[in-house]
Amino acid sequence: MAYTEQQKQDHIRELQGYLHSLSHTQNLPHVSADGFYGVQTADTVRESQKQNQLRPTGEVNSATWNAIAQAHQKELGVPTFAAVVFPIGVQSYAIGASGTEVFLIQALLMAVHTIFRSLPAVTVHGTYDDKTRHAVEQFQAFAALPTSGIVDPQTWNHLLAASETSYVPINR
Secondary structure, three states, X not given: OOOOHHHHHXXXXXXXXHHHHHXXXXXXXXXXXXXXXXXXXXXXXHHHHHHXXXXXXXXXXXXXXXXXXXXXXXXXOOXXXXXXXXXXXXXXEOOOOEOHHHHHHHHHHHHHHHHOOOOOOOOOOOEOOHHHHHHHHHHHHHOOOOOOOOEOHHXXXXXXXXXXXXXXXXXX
């Protein structure tokens, strides 16, 4: 099966997401995850290659991909909770949701805020409001996740991983 243009854009978007996330803690230029490998992405890759003692070509080979992916994984930590921790029968949490789970989401956002002060604080009250949505969007951007403002299983697991007390942020 041929490598499609969509697959290529998805891989570029994934790379850009990793680089964007790393640019918050490493001296890398910010890059947007748009799926197009332009000058800005090449410059950011080149800087990452320099930082990882790789030949700074601006092109992504296996060594470059692995260095960036490993740095991203080390930065965020691997989510340690399986998706089954996400409440059964619920697809996601968004504006208007309320209850214990939303209270937990807000508590996790506050725990992450204590580690990453650039992420917004929220009030923990159990109702998914605009401030909660905004904090979720900011966290998703930081974690190189799709910025929907909706807590789905992937966002939930990343919040759990980032809020763990054993999580040690790099260069914070």
